[in-house]
């Protein structure tokens with residue numbers, strides 16, 4: 001319709017050179033278009049970059065979340081008793097060339113160095129090379145820890161295996177068939193501990209220990225002797241016992257089966273008096289840590305909270321439980337001769 005009307009019917013519009021007008025219009029159009037195009041391009045580019053960054057971030061976040069999950073799972077793993085009792089002893093003997101090494105002796109053959117079980121494997125906790133024994137194992141040789149084990153590396157392989165075997169075979173055994181034990185030797189990355197030995201403070205050790213205990217929910221304590229347990233002279237062991245008592249987790253004491261024999265012999269040759277004397281004489285003030293600072297920290301913590309007498313009493317009561325069990329075993333044995 002517009003085209004049918006004359007361009008300037010009243011003749012009031014200034015004369016415009018048609019060519020110039022076209023050029024002007026073209027110029028105006030191209031500037032506007034240029035601005036629009038560049039705005040669109042810029043926004044699109046920003047959007048694309050944003051999407052890529054977000055995606056990358058999300059992927060990074062997802063990867064990070066997965067890694068964190070794997071790390072957490074790894075930290076809660078325990079070693080399956082079946083593996084510990086049936087397979088590990090032979091492996092340990094072969095690796096160390098000793099028939100009954102203690103765990104200090106065993107460490108360099110199975111937990112660290114080029115013959116360690118985790119050698120060359122990626123640690124899921126920090127993503128670096130060399131991992132803990134438990135991370136080097138596959139299910140069902142490991143699983144979420146059901147018990148935290150408080151013990152000493154000075155114990156022999158036989159004693160540890162025997163104490164755990166006696167427990168799993170006794171009527172006191174936990175109902176679960178898949179018992180997985182959190183034991184520092186197997187579950188800590190010993191490669192890292194060796195590297196960072198001096199860097200780890202006792203405060204950090206406490207947090208780590210409490211987290212492991214909380215995840216497992218109960219503790220078993222391995223003693224090597226009922227009359228003179230090496231355990232109660234060690235401040236770190238004492239500390240684990242103390243925290244377990246303070247926080248109300250169930251505890252159970254395990255001893256190697258030969259201690260039942262030692263108990264029987266003591267009853268028969270010396271009567272119950274030395275047993276009573278020993279139990280009443282338990283005093284954890286005497287425990288010592290390898291590092292003096294740890295010793296002071298642990299002892300002042302106990303003194304300032306529940307006090308040594310309370311801890312001593314709880315420990316005595318627990319040994320008493322084992323003594324009653326041993327006495328029952330002794331009484332129900334058929335008499336010799």
Ligand SMILES: *[C@@H]1O[C@H](CO)[C@@H](O)[C@H](O)[C@H]1NC(C)=O
Nearest residue numbers: 112113114120128129130191
């Ligand atoms: C892994 O362990 C070997 C043997 O102990 C050691 O030489 C190496 O440095 C360790 N690698 C890392 C990344 O820690």
